[in-house]
Amino acid sequence: MKAAILGLVGGRRKAALFTAISAADHPSGSGLTVASRLTDDPQVTVAVLEAGFNAEDLPEVFVPGLAGTGISFTTLNWRYATVPQTNLNGRTLTVNAGKALGGSTIINSMIFPRAGKAQYDAWGQLNNDSTWTWDSLLPFFKRSELFTQPTAFQTAQGVRFLPSVHGFAGRVKVGFPNFFFAQSALWRKAAESLGFPVSPDLADGDPHAVGVAPNSLDATNNTRCSAACAYYTPFAGRPNLVVITNATVSRILWDMSAANAKLTASGVEYITNDQTFTVNLSKEVILSAGTVGSPKVLELILQAAGVTPVMSLPTVGENFADHAHSWANAFTNITLTKDALLLNSAFAAEQQALWFQNRTGLYSANPRSLGIAAPSDVFTPTELKTLLEQAQVNLTRFAEEFSNGNPALAKGIAAQHKIALELYQQDKELPLEMNVEPGYSGPTPFNARPARNYTTINSVLYAPLARGRTHIVSADPLEPPAVDPAYWAHPLDVAAQVGGIKLARRMLVAPPLDSIYAGEFEPGADKASDSQIEEWLRGVVASDNHEVGSLAMLPQSLGGVVDTALMVYGTANVRVADASIIPFPVSAHLSSTVYMIGERAADIIRRGDT
Numbered sequence: 094m095k096a097a098i099l100g101l102v103g104g105r106r107k108a109a110l111f112t113a114i115s116a117a118d119h120p121s122g123s124g125l126t127v128a129s130r131l132t133d134d135p136q137v138t139v140a141v142l143e144a145g146f147n148a149e150d151l152p153e154v155f156v157p158g159l160a161g162t163g164i165s166f167t168t169l170n171w172r173y174a175t176v177p178q179t180n181l182n183g184r185t186l187t188v189n190a191g192k193a194l195g196g197s198t199i200i201n202s203m204i205f206p207r208a209g210k211a212q213y214d215a216w217g218q219l220n221n222d223s224t225w226t227w228d229s230l231l232p233f234f235k236r237s238e239l240f241t242q243p244t245a246f247q248t249a250q251g252v253r254f255l256p257s258v259h260g261f262a263g264r265v266k267v268g269f270p271n272f273f274f275a276q277s278a279l280w281r282k283a284a285e286s287l288g289f290p291v292s293p294d295l296a297d298g299d300p301h302a303v304g305v306a307p308n309s310l311d312a313t314n315n316t317r318c319s320a321a322c323a324y325y326t327p328f329a330g331r332p333n334l335v336v337i338t339n340a341t342v343s344r345i346l347w348d349m350s351a352a353n354a355k356l357t358a359s360g361v362e363y364i365t366n367d368q369t370f371t372v373n374l375s376k377e378v379i380l381s382a383g384t385v386g387s388p389k390v391l392e393l394i395l396q397a398a399g400v401t402p403v404m405s406l407p408t409v410g411e412n413f414a415d416h417a418h419s420w421a422n423a424f425t426n427i428t429l430t431k432d433a434l435l436l437n438s439a440f441a442a443e444q445q446a447l448w449f450q451n452r453t454g455l456y457s458a459n460p461r462s463l464g465i466a467a468p469s470d471v472f473t474p475t476e477l478k479t480l481l482e483q484a485q486v487n488l489t490r491f492a493e494e495f496s497n498g499n500p501a502l503a504k505g506i507a508a509q510h511k512i513a514l515e516l517y518q519q520d521k522e523l524p525l526e527m528n529v530e531p532g533y534s535g536p537t538p539f540n541a542r543p544a545r546n547y548t549t550i551n552s553v554l555y556a557p558l559a560r561g562r563t564h565i566v567s568a569d570p571l572e573p574p575a576v577d578p579a580y581w582a583h584p585l586d587v588a589a590q591v592g593g594i595k596l597a598r599r600m601l602v603a604p605p606l607d608s609i610y611a612g613e614f615e616p617g618a619d620k621a622s623d624s625q626i627e628e629w630l631r632g633v634v635a636s637d638n639h640e641v642g643s644l645a646m647l648p649q650s651l652g653g654v655v656d657t658a659l660m661v662y663g664t665a666n667v668r669v670a671d672a673s674i675i676p677f678p679v680s681a682h683l684s685s686t687v688y689m690i691g692e693r694a695a696d697i698i699r700r701g702d703t
């Protein structure tokens with residue numbers, strides 16, 4: 094989610110020094126969360142190092158409807174390129190990640206639900222630690238939130254919420270938009286007609302249902318609330334919170350003389366305008382550079398190509414996973430869609446003026462009605478039985494293949510798969526997010542598609558079994574790493590994503606959404622069979638920018654990199670707090686989980702847990 098923070102400054106009683114680097118569909122969420130919470134204590138000084146700049150004042154950041162426009166997907170985006178994806182026709186995909194104070198929360202789509210209780214419980218189970226389960230983590234989710242209750246208008250639009258699962262005194266402003274597209278309600282009803290229950294709240298730990306997702310939004314003025322908005326701007330005047338932007342962390346420095354069996358960080362080196370600077374630490378480093386950025390910094394010092402390793406942690410950068418995005422879209426016979434903004438520039442200008450005058454209209458929010466599908470929504474019982482039997486038979490083979498030759502990680506991935514398959518069996522796994530886009534979403538650029546209005550059902554692979562890796566390719570800290578999400582490397586992932594397109598098609602023609610259906614555009618009538626859909630998907634599947642797992646919180650015997658106090662194994666004072674520690678892909682947009690990690694990290698550090 095956000096950017097890196099580098100704590101630094103010493104000399105005070107409890108000075109905490111770090112490097113937090115973060116990013117986000119969302120400056121780094123967790124990094125700024127930790128820095129903000131720790132500096133509530135005036136005796137603690139934190140330095141935050143961020144490679145990007147403070148972009149809070151840019152309209153493409155604070156106006157929800159401008160997300161993804163202007164420089165938000167160029168200058169404010171690392172745009173990590175994957176290595177050619179073997180299972181996707183050798184294509185090189187882009188994994189987007191925010192490069193600004195606040196990380197990906199600056200450029201993300203602001204959708205703010207949570208994953209399933211069973212998945213957070215599995216996280217704790219893998220770590221033999223009940224403090225990393227839903228019941229124990231819920232207070233930290235709530236601690237991050239400053240929730241605005243829905244208005245009567247929003248409730249009439251279908252918004253539901255349970256006060257008991259939200260926080261009302263935190264820092265991330267969460268709420269609902271004041272504009273809703275007609276497709277949203279029609280789609281929710283269509284999903285209900287296919288058997289999806291209505292969710293009382295998509296953050297309640299049971300997202301197998303449909304509802305209106307909350308947004309990371311200041312509902313009082315309809316502006317984005319990023320990690321910078323939540324955790325930095327209100328506290329920018331603190332003398333003990335030092336934020337250095339345009340600062341790319343190049344390595345952690347170690348005190349090789351420390352009489353400690355564990356490695357002790359003594360400082361952090363960073364580069365600004367081709368010059369190298371050092372921050373000296375008196376306490377610790379917190380790495381929050383994101384799932385690609387954090388392993389890169391660790392590898393630069395641990396085991397990088399051409400760099401003398403100071404310790405051996407062979408699973409740094411391994412166990413990487415990402416959600417994979419796909420779509421089915423149809424022409425629609427209504428005209429008030431997001432497409433209207435592209436088709437009619439005068440209307441778009443009018444709507445933008447409306448937002449700036451009244452904070453309403455089509456640019457006022459990124460509303461998203463969504464639901465998470467269970468296996469029974471995607472597969473017939475026979476299909477599922479066959480797929481699970483095959484996955485079970487091949488469990489060890491895939492775990493070994495994905496572990497890159499590391500025996501401990503092979504055990505760790507096998508343990509993850511075992512839990513996932515059990516959840517599949519119980520119909521509690523959550524393999525796909527289905528959500529409605531009130532306009533075109535898909536692989537075809539504006540100028541290459543019919544100039545019409547569309548309804549899109551996004552279908553996102555949320556519980557992939559494939560695991561890949563991200564590793565540096567050079568000792569140059571400014572070189573991008575080689576990112577390999579290994580999309581579709583497991584047959585169950587392929588089957589689920591194909592099943593998602595079939596489910597999306599059923600939704601597009603289910604009543605009452607069928608009332609606006611004017612024919613399918615993509616995949617298109619010529620992609621009728623499973624194999625035709627699969628072939629089409631191999632050419633178009635994209636990253637959903639929800640990468641996790643590269644510095645996994647797992648026991649070392651299972652190939653983990655950090656322990657349950659977020660400390661990197663073998664170090665005395667280097668912690669990680671970002672999406673890279675999430676041990677396996679959870680079925681949700683990640684920012685709420687990343688803020689939870691930041692809140693939990695601050696709590697652990699304050700208590701002095703090691």
Ligand SMILES: Cc1cc2nc3c(=O)[nH]c(=O)nc-3n(C[C@H](O)[C@H](O)[C@H](O)COP(=O)(O)OP(=O)(O)OC[C@H]3O[C@@H](n4cnc5c(N)ncnc54)[C@H](O)[C@@H]3O)c2cc1C
Nearest residue numbers: 094095096114115116117118119196197204342386672684
């Ligand atoms: C386009 C997009 C849309 C998304 N949509 C949603 C959504 O709607 N809802 C949702 O919940 N999630 C969404 N996400 C995902 C979510 O925002 C991220 O998963 C989350 O923000 C990750 O947080 P993080 O702290 O792990 O990393 P990041 O937020 O990526 O933060 C890492 C930070 O570290 C900085 N950094 C990296 N390397 C260095 C270095 N060497 N030195 C200094 N700084 C460095 C980066 O610039 C960045 O600021 C989206 C992500 C993207 C990219």
